Amino acid sequence: MLEVRDLSMRFGGLLAVDQVSLDVGEREIVSIIGPNGAGKTTVFNCISGFYRPSGGTITFKGRPIQGKPDYKISRMGMVRTFQHVRLFSRMTVVENLLVAQHRHLNTNLFAGLIKTPDYRKREEKSLERAAYWLERVGLMEMANRDAGNLAYGQQRRLEIARCMVTEPEVLMLDEPAAGLNPNETRELNELIVSLKEDYCVSVLLIEHDMSLVMGISDRINVINQGRPLACGTPEEIRTNDDVIKAYLGEE
Amino acid sequence: MHDVMYFLQQLINGLTVGSAYALIAIGYTMVYGIIGMINFAHGEIYMIGAYVSLIVITGLAVTSPAWIPLVLLVALICAIIVSSSMGWAVERIAYRPVRGQHRLIPLISAIGMSIFLQNYVHLAQGSRNIGFPLLIEGGISLGGSGGGFQANLSYMQLTIFIVTLVCMTGLSLFISRSKTGRACRAVSQDLKMSSLLGIDTNRIIAATFVIGAALAAVAGLLLGMYYGSIDPLFGFIAGLKAFTAAVLGGIGSIPGAMLGGLVLGVAESFTSGYLSGEYKDVVSFGLLILILLFRPTGLLGKPEVEKI
Amino acid sequence: MVAQNFRHALFCAFITLIISYPILGLNLEARGVSITLTGAETQTYVGIALAVVIVFLFQLFRPAIMETLGQVKAINPMINREPMPQEKRVKFERFALILIVLGAMFWPFIASRGAVDLATLVLIYIILGLGLNVVVGLAGLLDLGYVAFYAVGAYTFGLLFQYYGFSFWMSLPIGALLAATFGFVLGFPVLRLRGDYLAIVTLGFGEIIRILLNNLTDLTNGPDGIGGIPDPTLFGMEFGRRVKIEGNTSFHEVFNIPYDSAHKVIFLYLITLILAVFTLLVIRRLIRMPVGRSWEALREDEIAARSLGLSRTAVKLSAFTIGAFFAGFAGTIFASKQGFISPESFVFLESAIVLAIVVLGGMGSQLGVILAAIAVTILPELAREFSEYRMLVFGAAMVLMMVWRPQGLLPMTRVHINLKKQEAGVTDHA
Numbered sequence: 001m002l003e004v005r006d007l008s009m010r011f012g013g014l015l016a017v018d019q020v021s022l023d024v025g026e027r028e029i030v031s032i033i034g035p036n037g038a039g040k041t042t043v044f045n046c047i048s049g050f051y052r053p054s055g056g057t058i059t060f061k062g063r064p065i066q067g068k069p070d071y072k073i074s075r076m077g078m079v080r081t082f083q084h085v086r087l088f089s090r091m092t093v094v095e096n097l098l099v100a101q102h103r104h105l106n107t108n109l110f111a112g113l114i115k116t117p118d119y120r121k122r123e124e125k126s127l128e129r130a131a132y133w134l135e136r137v138g139l140m141e142m143a144n145r146d147a148g149n150l151a152y153g154q155q156r157r158l159e160i161a162r163c164m165v166t167e168p169e170v171l172m173l174d175e176p177a178a179g180l181n182p183n184e185t186r187e188l189n190e191l192i193v194s195l196k197e198d199y200c201v202s203v204l205l206i207e208h209d210m211s212l213v214m215g216i217s218d219r220i221n222v223i224n225q226g227r228p229l230a231c232g233t234p235e236e237i238r239t240n241d242d243v244i245k246a247y248l249g250e251e
Numbered sequence: 252m253h254d255v256m257y258f259l260q261q262l263i264n265g266l267t268v269g270s271a272y273a274l275i276a277i278g279y280t281m282v283y284g285i286i287g288m289i290n291f292a293h294g295e296i297y298m299i300g301a302y303v304s305l306i307v308i309t310g311l312a313v314t315s316p317a318w319i320p321l322v323l324l325v326a327l328i329c330a331i332i333v334s335s336s337m338g339w340a341v342e343r344i345a346y347r348p349v350r351g352q353h354r355l356i357p358l359i360s361a362i363g364m365s366i367f368l369q370n371y372v373h374l375a376q377g378s379r380n381i382g383f384p385l386l387i388e389g390g391i392s393l394g395g396s397g398g399g400f401q402a403n404l405s406y407m408q409l410t411i412f413i414v415t416l417v418c419m420t421g422l423s424l425f426i427s428r429s430k431t432g433r434a435c436r437a438v439s440q441d442l443k444m445s446s447l448l449g450i451d452t453n454r455i456i457a458a459t460f461v462i463g464a465a466l467a468a469v470a471g472l473l474l475g476m477y478y479g480s481i482d483p484l485f486g487f488i489a490g491l492k493a494f495t496a497a498v499l500g501g502i503g504s505i506p507g508a509m510l511g512g513l514v515l516g517v518a519e520s521f522t523s524g525y526l527s528g529e530y531k532d533v534v535s536f537g538l539l540i541l542i543l544l545f546r547p548t549g550l551l552g553k554p555e556v557e558k559i
Numbered sequence: 560m561v562a563q564n565f566r567h568a569l570f571c572a573f574i575t576l577i578i579s580y581p582i583l584g585l586n587l588e589a590r591g592v593s594i595t596l597t598g599a600e601t602q603t604y605v606g607i608a609l610a611v612v613i614v615f616l617f618q619l620f621r622p623a624i625m626e627t628l629g630q631v632k633a634i635n636p637m638i639n640r641e642p643m644p645q646e647k648r649v650k651f652e653r654f655a656l657i658l659i660v661l662g663a664m665f666w667p668f669i670a671s672r673g674a675v676d677l678a679t680l681v682l683i684y685i686i687l688g689l690g691l692n693v694v695v696g697l698a699g700l701l702d703l704g705y706v707a708f709y710a711v712g713a714y715t716f717g718l719l720f721q722y723y724g725f726s727f728w729m730s731l732p733i734g735a736l737l738a739a740t741f742g743f744v745l746g747f748p749v750l751r752l753r754g755d756y757l758a759i760v761t762l763g764f765g766e767i768i769r770i771l772l773n774n775l776t777d778l779t780n781g782p783d784g785i786g787g788i789p790d791p792t793l794f795g796m797e798f799g800r801r802v803k804i805e806g807n808t809s810f811h812e813v814f815n816i817p818y819d820s821a822h823k824v825i826f827l828y829l830i831t832l833i834l835a836v837f838t839l840l841v842i843r844r845l846i847r848m849p850v851g852r853s854w855e856a857l858r859e860d861e862i863a864a865r866s867l868g869l870s871r872t873a874v875k876l877s878a879f880t881i882g883a884f885f886a887g888f889a890g891t892i893f894a895s896k897q898g899f900i901s902p903e904s905f906v907f908l909e910s911a912i913v914l915a916i917v918v919l920g921g922m923g924s925q926l927g928v929i930l931a932a933i934a935v936t937i938l939p940e941l942a943r944e945f946s947e948y949r950m951l952v953f954g955a956a957m958v959l960m961m962v963w964r965p966q967g968l969l970p971m972t973r974v975h976i977n978l979k980k981q982e983a984g985v986t987d988h989a
Contacts, residue, residue: 048866074868086863088856094976098849099856100867105849109877112848113841131978144975166867289755299582306585309596329581336577348962354754355701356965359918362703363957366911370951375583381594487907491766494759529774536763543756544748 001026001202002047002078002170007056007066009042016042018226019056022204023219024170027196029203031213033237034223035246040206041083043223044174047204048080049073060170075103079163080172083206085155089148093139093158096147097130100162104129126165133161137191153184160191170202171195177209185212192216214238222246259393259402261524262517267408267477269516270415274470275493276500276508277422278338278463284439284503285459286350291361292341294490295368296334296464300471301481302372304330305383319386323472330468337368338464342457350456365487373483380482383475411473418466419509426505431458439503488532492519495539501549510550568618575614579607648972652926656839659929663832667825675821675828679896681936682831683889686838688916688928690885693842695914696922697851698878699858700750701758703910704765707745708738708883710772710905712890717785717900718778727791731891738887739880746879750872765910772902784901788894790823791830798823831892838885843925845881847974854878855923908950915953918960924972 002024009017017039024030032040046053049070058066065073074080088096098105105126106112106119134140137157142150147158156176163171173192177185189212195201207213213220214234222229222237224246230237237243275297282290304326313322345364349357390405426432438445438455446452474489475481496515500507515535522534542549584607586597617624663682667675687709694702715734719725725733749760772779779785790798796810810826811818845851853874856864865871894900916935920927935953939946 050862050865069870070865071868071870074866079868080866082863082866086860086866088859088863090859091852091855092973092976094978095852095855095973099852099864099869102849102853103868107849109845109848109850112850113844127976127978134978140978143978144973146973162867289759302587303581305594306581306587306596309587309594310585312596333577333581336574340574340578345958345962349965352965355699355758356961358701358755358758359914360958360961362911362914363954363959363961365954366908366950367954367958370948370954372582374947374951375599376587379589381587381589382592384594491759491762498756498759527774529770533767533770536767539763540749540760543752543760547752547756 001028001061002204003057003059004043004047005057005059007043007046007058008054009039009046009051010054016226017046017053017223020221020223020226020228021056022221022231024202024204025218027200027202028218029192029196029205029216031205031207031217031220032223033207033210033213033220034229037225038223039226040223041174042226044080044172044204044206047073048078048172074166074168077167077169078172079166079168079170081156081159081163081174081176083174083178085152085159087147087150087155087158087162090146092144093134093147093150094127094130094143096158096162097133097165098126100165101126101129103166129165133165136164137161153180156180156184156188157191164195164199164201168201170204172204174206175208176205177207177212185209188212189216253400256393256400256402257524260400261520263402263404263408264524265517265520266513267411267516268474268520269496269513270411270509271470271474271477271512272489272493272496272516273509273512274415274418274466274473275489276496276512277466277505278460279494279497280500280502280505280508281435281459281463283497285435285442285456286346286357288346288354288357289361289494290346290460290463291358291490292345292364292368293463293467294486294488294493295365295372296338296341296486297467297471297489297493298481298483298486299337299368299372300330300334300464300468301383301475301485302376302471303333303468304472305381305475305481308384308386323386327469327472330472331465334464334468334471335461338460338467339457341368342460346460347453347456365490369483369487376483378483380480380485382480383478385476385479387476407477411477414469414473418469422462422466422505425462431455435459492535495535495542498539498547498549499542501551504549504551507549507551514550564619564621568615568621571618572611572615575611576607579610583607646975649975652924652972655926656929660832660836667828672821672824675824677937677940679824679828679831681933682828682835683893683896684913684916684932684936685835685929686831686885686889686892687913688920688932689835689838689842689925690882690889691913692917692920692923692925692928693845693854693885694878694882695917696920696924696928697846697858698854698875699754700875700878701754702761702879702882703758703907703914704761704763704768705882705886705913706905706907706910707761707765707768708742708886709890709893709909710768710902711738711741711883712887713894713900713904714772714779714785714890715887716891716894717788720788721785727789727891727895731888734891735884735887738890739884741887742880742883743876746876746883747872750875750879762907762910765905765907769902769905772905779902782901782903784899784903786899788898788900790827790895790898793826798826827896831896834888834892838888839925839929842881842885850874850877911950912953915957918957 004020004022007017007020008015020043022030022032032043034040042051045051047058049065049068049072052067056066057064060073060076060078065076088099091099104122106116106122111119131140134143137160139154139158139161142154147155150158160173160176177188180188192203193216196203205213205217217234219232220234220237221231222243229246230240230243232240275293278293278296279290282288307326307329308322311322311325313319341364345360346357349360385407387407387410390403390408393402393404426435434445434450434455435458437450438452442452492515493512496511497508498511499515500509500511515538518538519531519535522531583603584599586599588595588597663678666678670678687705691702691705694700694705712734715737716727716730719730719733745764749757752760773782792807793810795807796813797807798810802809810822853864853869856869857871857874861871912935916931917928919935920931939949
């Protein structure tokens with residue numbers, strides 16, 4: 001599905017990401033972990049097209065995407081969330097979901113002005129999809145509230161729902177559990193697993209919550225100071241000496 | 252010979268206007284460097300400086316040439332005091348309450364302030380342009396005794412160069428040596444951190460506005476006299492030009508503002524000298540647009556990384 | 560604390576004196592070649608003294624005043640009321656808009672000729688305001704050169720008439736489309752700039768266009784402008800006393816009624832009203848369409864919008880182009896109303912007035928923009944002595960608005976969307 005090979009990103013003299021490689025297969029949950037400032041989000045920014053990588057290749061569905069503009073990558077079926085929730089705060093919850101379905105809608109101006117049947121049909125379909133996902137993440141009651149007025153946990157869920165209405169094949173989650181209470185984290189855990197099991201979505205995850213990562217990941221990539229440190233199943237990572245050293249320091 | 256002299260003359264004219272632009276540009280660039288906003292009303296502060304100095308010169312009504320330097324000094328000081336106070340008040344009223352909000356909100360507030368100040372002076376002093384007496388007369392003729400066109404460096408132009416040079420040197424020393432100057436640099440690096448470290452950021456930001464306004468007042472006196480007349484719209488175009496100069500040099504950078512001012516002044520002067528005076532504004536706005544499109548960080552600015 | 564307050568208050572009062580006295584109290588007067596300095600009238604000095612005292616007292620008792628103001632808010636019965644539910648607000652806005660349009664339809668039959676003429680101007684500003692609202696209020700792009708597109712519309716009609724004898728009705732779509740094309744072409748390179756840079760660049764474009772109109776004398780007749788631009792016709796009927804263009808007939812002759820110069824004014828007003836309502840409806844529709852939602856999304860969070868597959872350039876460009884289209888529209892009507900255009904009519908001030916309308920109206924709210932356009936155009940006419948102070952007040956109002964209520968007087972109402980409950984099963988999706 002997604003293949004990253006020798007990805008490097010340089011800011012001036014600083015090599016933020018150095019030769020990172022990772023793979024995400026179909027219906028897989030792959031995690032990236034590492035200490036703060038290890039370059040995890042930079043990897044995300046490169047994959048999602050916000051940064052133009054200095055080196056390496058990124059292949060999505062067999063096509064190279066490095067250096068492609070962000071919006072094209074997302075239209076190909078790979079969307080992301082952000083470390084600090086980014087909603088359209090002064091728009092309502094439904095509108096947030098409708099914006100995300102832009103590529104499924106009839107965006108022809110004249111079709112919209114005179115409301116052609118095709119326009120109506122697609123608009124209806126997108127409302128259905130929005131309603132479905134609001135129900136799924138438990139935000140139906142909030143549909144017409146301003147997104148900025150939601151509680152933090154709800155905003156996180158809305159952000160994921162907003163990605164899902166685009167019907168992606170790869171979903172990239174940047175610290176989705178940050179700021180959630182244990183209860184919400186458990187719900188998130190179930191949601192992510194369900195995305196993979198029930199909706200055939202591959203998930204690329206950055207997360208600090210180790211129990212979450214260990215519990216759901218098929219594979220884990222550890223990055224330290226921009227460099228890949230280890231890669232393997234949760235079990236292998238748990239027992240990897242280098243990882244323990246990086247996380248706990250040397251004895 | 253004629254061509255060389257003509258070229259020299261355009262160069263002198265350009266550098267004269269350019270150094271005055273640089274003085275105004277400092278105000279834009281310092282404010283932008285610290286709080287990241289375009290102080291749209293800065294041109295009006297400059298215009299007020301020009302008005303105050305003309306009021307003082309007229310009020311003193313001195314005819315004896317011996318007193319002229321003193322008159323100019325008094326006018327300069329008064330202009331600086333009024334403009335700086337205005338700069339301080341504008342920051343307090345229109346900018347501080349909206350600081351930290353979405354970028355466009357301080358900008359619209361600044362545009363409102365600019366319109367307000369323009370009309371404030373318009374209502375008080377009338378909309379007609381008023382002659383500004385040239386108190387520094389005479390000049391040096393360059394290019395020997397031969398016939399034909401001779402380049403001329405007037406004493407007025409010389410004064411503009413010297414005053415600008417003094418101001419710039421003073422500013423550089425102030426920024427690099429004084430306590431307030433160091434704090435200014437710290438705040439422009441990281442506003443939040445500086446305030447955590449105990450720097451009174453409100454005071455520093457106010458100081459930035461005051462310094463910028465004082466330099467604009469100096470430019471107001473100099474350019475008002477150089478052009479020979481002023482009106483309430485006098486600041487609007489000059490402000491835009493100075494902003495262009497700041498962007499040209501790399502907004503946020505003080506040496507950049509100086510360089511940008513000189514480059515813009517020379518570009519304008521060559522346009523009017525070789526093409527047509529009508530198009531000099533087109534050239535400077537065109538230059539602004541091109542710079543913003545192709546090198547938004549200007550000649551001496553540092554690139555910005557988009558934060559996600 | 561008190562001593563510090565006192566010192567601060569004294570300082571502020573002193574600053575007030577410094578910034579007001581030299582400018583207000585000492586007036587420069589040009590008499591021939593010489594300039595003299597005269598004092599102002601006594602009332603000015605009283606005003607300055609008053610301002611100083613007020614600033615002093617306000618700063619001295621600032622904490623107390625602020626507290627009282629807070630209490631005033633607390634006893635205000637409106638403050639504790641729940642904000643109007645969304646559905647109701649949408650209905651209220653629709654009701655108010657319909658009321659305004661109905662009122663506007665009957666206006667020419669009850670008002671004087673001058674009042675109808677003024678109302679036409681108000682309508683032109685409403686079209687401009689609604690158009691700029693798309694760019695500034697919805698898409699969040701600060702366009703300070705909006706007047707350039709207005710000028711393109713006006714000059715398109717002026718030039719097409721002068722060189723090819725085009726009528727109003729032929730020029731209207733051409734003017735609007737040409738303005739839109741200008742918006743598209745100019746917008747293409749500049750829209751990737753950050754917000755505040757974009758504002759300055761559009762301002763530069765506006766000035767360049769005006770300077771060009773002034774200096775391309777062969778084409779535009781320079782500062783002298785273009786005159787004799789015809790009024791709109793009704794199915795080939797002219798409203799003047801005599802038919803100006805061959806082939807046309809005259810309204811009063813066809814209907815065999817006495818000539819009345821008011822007919823022309825009323826007709827132009829009604830045309831403008833129809834076009835304004837057209838503008839309102841089209842933009843209202845656009846807001847509720849995918850394109851309108853993407854404008855707002857980009858304004859709210861550009862990065863998130865991009866991450867969801869919106870192309871920044873395409874979205875911004877569509878807002879810019881549509882805004883320019885309606886400016887061109889308004890420009891054509893303006894040229895026809897005035898019968899004469901010159902670069903003088905298209906200065907930055909004009910952009911600032913339209914911007915003030917949008918800002919006061921609440922950046923996004925159509926009802927707000929319409930009310931603001933009415934207020935901004937009519938207030939100076941109602942109080943003649945006020946008209947001098949018009950721009951002063953606009954400037955101050957813009958600052959106040961940003962400080963006090965950046966969301967505008969009437970925040971935008973959101974569309975209420977009723978969702979049908981979906982079965983939260985998994986099957987129908989996968």
